[in-house]
Amino acid sequence: MRHQQIPQDESFTEWLAGFRSWAGKCPDDEDAWRRAASQGLLSLAAPEAPGGANAGYESACLALEAFADESGLSGLPFAMAAQMWACQEPLLEFGTKDQQDRYLNPLMAGGAVGAFAATEYDSGSDLLSLRTHADRHSDGRWRLNGAKTFVTNGPAADVFLILARTADGSAISGLTAFLVPRDTPGLHIGNVIDKAGLAGAQLASLHLDNCVVADTELLGSTGGGFAVLMHAMRYERAFILAPTLGLMARALREAIEHVQSRNQFGQPLAAYDTIRQRLVRMHLSLTSAREVLYATARQADGSSLNHGRSSLTKLHVSTEFNRFCQELPDLYGGYALLPETGAIALLADAVASRYYSGTSDMQMKIIAEGLGL
Structure with a gap:
């Protein structure tokens, strides 16, 4: 169960006013992500137990709106929102204490960047047709093979949440979610994908070539990837x-x-x-x-x-x-x-x-x- 929203009390109102003032002067540079995170933006919606502010979803949306309004930036708030909702939320719901300590806390603090990798070249919105697959070997580790594209935050991400097929048959029970650090052997990050909109948000493709992942890096259970998605x-x-x-x-x-x-x-x-x-x-x-x-x-x-x-x-x-x-x-x-x-x-x-x-x-x-x- 997730937290109940705490009231938007005077402390949040003061925080939002200060954040607006900061956002109006935020430079659009390589350090902008870390600076925004240091203001507490990425931890707003998370409960207190893993280190969040427990301010609720409405508060988080108010902050994201204010960030874009005052800064005039489109890509950076979008990219940070993508991490909040597609990486941090699954870690909050399905992550073990160890996974939250290793990944969620750095993500919320701005010390790491996360990316959700589900879309493939031939699947588009049909995520249940994805072809990336993971095979479990006798040593208890998984080997991932396949490719992903349009991965928001891909060029800078420190950890990827990757969906792969682990069983044939039902798509609902045949997908598994894996947490894959950037330096994992076999994980290859492509060049930045050029695009017309969302300046400041970087997209990339991923290639997985016998990418070895430990069993402890499963997010949720084997076959539970659909629930994570x-x-x-x-x-x-x-x-x-x-x-x-x-x-x-x-x-x-x-x-x-x-x-x-x-x-x-x-x-x-x-x-x-x-x-x-x-x-x-x-x-x-x-x-x-x-x-x-x-x-x-x-x-x-x-x-x-x-x-x-x-x-x-x-x-x-x-x-x-x-x-x-x-x-x-x-x-x-x-x-x-x-x-x-x-x-x-x-x-x-x-x-x-x-x-x-x-x-x-x-x-x-x-x-x-x-x-x-």
């Missing part, structure tokens, strides 16, 4: 887009400032109804996305988050993010093509949000099944 996806789909709320809030403020200061035909752009309507639609998208995501966070804090709600949150927030960003180019006109407006970069981030953690079509399928369809 579902646990990670429940939280990742629900909260991976928390930083986008901050990006939207920042972009809305900047767009309002732009239309108020730029004149056309003798009056500010903000005086034209078509411009005002675009901004209202953007405000509506942001408000709607916020309402859904934070209601979901409160469900998680009450230990009532389910997969349907997680998928609904991912689908809704990504949809509103895309609607929001489609208005930006027509607010800026030709200036939208200039890097300083950030309009095109944000639009690329919005497009990407429809695909990671499962495509929008996959979220639709999960929601429909929950409706009995």
Whole structure:
């Protein structure tokens, strides 16, 4: 059982104000991850026993939103959120005390980076069709062979949570999760994958060539990988887009400032109804996305988050993010093509949000099944 949320008391309010102030001055450099972690960001949602702040999921999402809003960074908050939900959450739920001491505590403190490796070249969202396999030998160790791609944090990760097939037949009982340190023989990390959006978040491919892993590095039980995957996806789909709320809030403020200061035909752009309507639609998208995501966070804090709600949150927030960003180019006109407006970069981030953690079509399928369809 996970913790119950502690109240967002005066101490958290003060912490968030201080974090906002820090985030506004956070440099986008190689040290930014460690500095953000040193503020306590990565430990917010974890309970006290393994060293967390026990502040709850809503508090963690508020902090991720604030980080993106004040810093203007998209990739770094996304990458840190990916670790929080897809690596730390499974370690909290399935990790042994030894595994939590060796991996979870350094991850929360910023002394290590974690990456979840499930996607493969031919499987995409169909994670149950993965081909990476692990064979147990007589010495009690496992040998992993296969490849993964689009691994967020892959180039810098110190530990990988890797899903592999350990049995034929049912996909549900044939997967196992392994914790694989970066320096494990047979683990080869590919080059950074170039992409159009999420600047600052690094992706890579992995190749496993007789990668030897001890039995003590299983996360959960043999054949329990599906449970690990579902646990990670429940939280990742629900909260991976928390930083986008901050990006939207920042972009809305900047767009309002732009239309108020730029004149056309003798009056500010903000005086034209078509411009005002675009901004209202953007405000509506942001408000709607916020309402859904934070209601979901409160469900998680009450230990009532389910997969349907997680998928609904991912689908809704990504949809509103895309609607929001489609208005930006027509607010800026030709200036939208200039890097300083950030309009095109944000639009690329919005497009990407429809695909990671499962495509929008996959979220639709999960929601429909929950409706009995």
